[in-house]
Amino acid sequence: MYKLFFRLVFQRMDPEQAHHLAFRWIRRAARVPVLRTFVAAALAPRFKELRTEAFGLRMHGPFGLAAGFDKNAVAIDGMTMLGFDHIEIGTVTGEPQPGNPKKRLFRLVQDRALINRMGFNNEGSAAVAARLAAREPVFRAVVGVNIGKTKVVPEAEAAADYVKSTERLARHADYLVVNVSSPNTPGLRNLQATESLRPLLSAVREAADRSVEGRRVPLLVKIAPDLADEDVDAVADLAVELGLDGIIATNTTIAREGLGLASDPALVAETGGLSGAPLKERSLEVLRRLYARVGDRITLVGVGGIESAEDAWQRILAGATLVQGYSAFIYEGPFWGRAVHKGLAARLAASPYATLAEAVGADSRKVSAA
Numbered sequence: 307m308y309k310l311f312f313r314l315v316f317q318r319m320d321p322e323q324a325h326h327l328a329f330r331w332i333r334r335a336a337r338v339p340v341l342r343t344f345v346a347a348a349l350a351p352r353f354k355e356l357r358t359e360a361f362g363l364r365m366h367g368p369f370g371l372a373a374g375f376d377k378n379a380v381a382i383d384g385m386t387m388l389g390f391d392h393i394e395i396g397t398v399t400g401e402p403q404p405g406n407p408k409k410r411l412f413r414l415v416q417d418r419a420l421i422n423r424m425g426f427n428n429e430g431s432a433a434v435a436a437r438l439a440a441r442e443p444v445f446r447a448v449v450g451v452n453i454g455k456t457k458v459v460p461e462a463e464a465a466a467d468y469v470k471s472t473e474r475l476a477r478h479a480d481y482l483v484v485n486v487s488s489p490n491t492p493g494l495r496n497l498q499a500t501e502s503l504r505p506l507l508s509a510v511r512e513a514a515d516r517s518v519e520g521r522r523v524p525l526l527v528k529i530a531p532d533l534a535d536e537d538v539d540a541v542a543d544l545a546v547e548l549g550l551d552g553i554i555a556t557n558t559t560i561a562r563e564g565l566g567l568a569s570d571p572a573l574v575a576e577t578g579g580l581s582g583a584p585l586k587e588r589s590l591e592v593l594r595r596l597y598a599r600v601g602d603r604i605t606l607v608g609v610g611g612i613e614s615a616e617d618a619w620q621r622i623l624a625g626a627t628l629v630q631g632y633s634a635f636i637y638e639g640p641f642w643g644r645a646v647h648k649g650l651a652a653r654l655a656a657s658p659y660a661t662l663a664e665a666v667g668a669d670s671r672k673v674s675a676a
Contacts, residue, residue, distance in 0.1 A: 308639030316636075321411040321420070325636075329381060336384035342444065349644050350389035353651040358391070358662055360605050360627045361524035361551040363480055365448050367391040368662060369618060369646050372609050372630035373452035373483065373528075377428045379437050386445040389643025394630065395434070396452030397485050400470040402430030403457055406490060412576050413636070416568040418613065419585075420633045422558070423490045423578030426454050431471040438478035451479035452528065453510075454488060461493045464502075465509045472513040476523050484510055487530035487557035489579045495530055500540045503527070507548055526552035531559045531588045531610060538592055542599035552605040554630075555592045559585055559610075582633035586611025590624060597625025597670045613638070615649020622650075622662060623669040 316324040336342045356367035370392035371385050379395040386393060405427025412421040428434070431453070438449070453471040455464045468484060476482055484507060486497040497503055507527060514523045527550060529541055545553055558579025565574055565584055589610030596606055608621030609630035618629045635642050650662075659665040 332384035346387045365391045370630045372632040386447040392448035394450035397454040399456040400467040401456045419582030421578045431474040435474040448480045450481045452483040454485040469513040476514040476517045481524040483526045524551035528554040531556035554607040556589045619653045625667040
């Protein structure tokens with residue numbers, strides 16, 4: 307039914323307009339007590355065997371919403387209602403910004419992919435912090451806050467900009483993500499070089515510790531799939547050195563490999579980050595490389611090209627404790643979370659592992675042993 311609706315309605319709309327329309331419906335449904343209870347019961351089943359713990363946080367399961375969908379923390383309950391076990395909001399920047407000029411979001415339907423050059427459009431860290439502070443949750447949800455660099459801030463002043471966001475947002479975050487991997491902010495990916503990343507992450511860690519009393523906010527970094535293998539290794543080593551809590555692999559890609567011949571060449575030529583099914587193989591490669599490097603010392607989050615329970619299960623076996631999705635939600639619709647959870651529960655039951663935690667990295671460990 308959703309796929310028919312997508313073809314007849316959403317596919318005929320500008321992708322960004324369709325996003326805002328769907329988002330508005332989700333937010334409104336979550337405000338109606340009877341409706342949200344009914345929707346959550348239907349779309350967010352809980353399987354006790356999928357309960358997950360990551361960086362000290364307990365979650366109903368491993369499947370979360372990737373950053374980029376709820377940039378301003380306006381629909382946390384709505385997305386929880388649809389079955390996501392954790393919600394990563396943002397990317398939030400130090401100052402508000404409109405993002406890049408429209409049109410900036412494109413569907414490649416035949417490839418089940420998106421190209422975006424949104425440019426971190428968001429209301430800024432002060433506004434988002436105020437909204438999180440005033441929030442009265444109706445569902446228990448783990449909320450991650452993804453922070454990035456304000457576009458007008460020079461690269462040399464990036465650390466101060468991230469610190470500003472951290473000081474405002476860390477106290478409201480269950481975990482904090484430093485995003486240095488979006489291709490849509492000039493110079494941002496340069497910050498992935500370890501000589502830039504080390505002082506940046508250290509500054510954010512110190513700011514989070516100053517800003518939050520009584521608990522340590524887990525800190526993660528999100529990396530690009532376009533890093534060379536040796537750079538992936540360097541980031542992994544740095545994360546261990548600095549005592550980071552996690553690495554998210556991966557953001558969108560500037561590559562265009564894996565796209566089918568049916569895709570509109572004009573769309574393929576659009577600049578921006580490619581997400582969705584074509585990213586699946588490289589994202590999985592990066593995840594496996596990270597796990598081989600860090601093992602169980604750091605929590606890994608797999609994202610990029612996850613469309614099904616099988617995709618999520620493969621990321622877990624490769625070393626991911628948590629998995630996230632976004633693009634497939636556009637194509638699969640509101641029953642997607644339910645399908646992923648049911649499929650994961652079935653795969654775990656059919657596996658030799660008693661718990662999801664036992665399955666994490668199992669394939670990678672087999673390769674190492676061989």
